[in-house]
Amino acid sequence: MEPTPSATAARTAPESVASTATHTTNSVRRDAYADSVALMRAAQHLTGLAGIDAASLVMATEPNLRLLADAGLLTDEGRAARPADLIVALRGTVEAVEHALDEVPALLDQPAQDTQPGSGVGEMVPRALVEADPATSLALISTPGPYAAAEALKALRLGMHAFVFSDNVPLAQEIRIKQEAHRQGLLAMGPDCGTSLLDGIPLGFTNALRPGRIGLIGASGTGLQQVSCLLDAAGEGVRQMIGTGGRDLSAEVGARTTLDALDLLDADPGCALIVLVSKPPAPDVAERVLARAARADKPVVAAFLGPDRAASRGRVTVVGTLRDAARAALTVLDATPPPAWTPPSASPGRGRHLRALYAGGTFAYEARQLLPDAVTAVRPFAPGGDIALPERHLVLDLGDDAYTAGRPHPMIDPTVRAAHLRAALHDPNTAAVVLDVVLGHGAGPDPAAALAAELDRVPASERPPVLAFVVGTERDPQGTAAQRSRLAQAGAHLAPTSTDAAEWAVALTGSAAHGPVGTRNLTSTG
Structure with a gap:
């Protein structure tokens, strides 16, 4: 969906007037909606500006306010925002924040770069489902969670399947959406699909x-x-x-x-x-x-x-x-x-604990079946702060909301995961690290690059082994061969699947008491 015009904008007063001081600012754009992809694109651009430590663009829903607060990015101005308002949260120097705020309108007005073949300038872009071509058979819904159910129900009643990318949709509303889809003979994919x-x-x-x-x-x-x-x-x-x-x-x-x-x-x-x-x-x-x-x-x-x-x-x-x-x-x-794949020989690092740093939540869940006592959460990353790793095995889903407040998903923006990898490589308690690299439409243009760059900074003799696997095809924009090659050049050990990587890492750390996760393969002729 396209961004709607903002009625007003407000800024908080800087907490410090020193040009080199870092402070947090919220700019609230009243009654302004923007697609989540546009918000992620804008946040990624702003985060890359000199003097900006963190940037987040979110609708002012209660879950988003909690996430901003947990990340230290919420001010009184943001707390006063309404659910229909857009919050631009920035942390950086005074000059950098002022410059970044000036760029926000143009960033939100940018058209989506990925257009369908045959689309062209001048085509009518519907701003509501009722304006869509009657032949449209599917609606992709990516609004803030509290509004997604209404849009999904509209789509279903107009005869469209609904792909609901939005998360934070109340459970009762999900049930209602799926009941309506079943009545209509349509599919409701999602929420959080x-x-x-x-x-x-x-x-x-x-x-x-x-x-x-x-x-x-x-x-x-x-x-x-x-x-x-x-x-x-x-x-x-x-x-x-x-x-x-x-x-x-x-x-x-x-x-x-x-x-x-x-x-x-x-x-x-x-x-x-x-x-x-x-x-x-x-x-x-x-x-x-x-x-x-x-x-x-x-x-x-x-x-x-x-x-x-x-x-x-x-x-x-x-x-x-x-x-x-x-x-x-x-x-x-x-x-x-x-x-069947046999892992090559590798020696664990000086420590005893596994650090599994996943972008994919299912991969983290699969690894946790092997290490049910592993820590599954640490304090969310804050720019300039330290990442405290536990003296136990650690299996993180860094795509969880707790780690994406203020930033896009790690499949798009590697910043948060790169920081956790940096901490794991320098932690004397680390025996091995596991990483996934997920390719395809929607993922970053070179997901392996930032992870490989962290490995390049630490001599192989001074770091624990890093086990990685790539999820993708050679036809993906990033290409599996190029991504695997970049990781291998940086000294990562490559596994063919998420399952193999998890089992290899657990065996390498001497924690294989629970056995391989792939022992069940039950068939019956009924």
């Missing part, structure tokens, strides 16, 4: 995948990306990839979108296999989903990460990892899975 590929059109964070015969359904964005890229590397392609949002398989939501997507793919003659990807569903929901999958006319692979919650049945194969999901899918299709 990061990945889909429909009829060859990528939505959100998606890789450039070859077309094929596999349909994927997932309550996990990066999980879908990992599995689809592994299938692509093995020569298989994707028919459809339907994201559901992370709460779809909860007891409250009841897998409404997952079940609707199963019906859709089961009826599609071009789909030969269905793959489900999710963190562990609620037990009753897992039973319902697997019961429906067992009635399908085609085989199903269900990757429910973590402990088993339901038994396999019919032509349903249940696996416990992302790696095994891809291998099972290839086996079912009589394709040849890649040979």
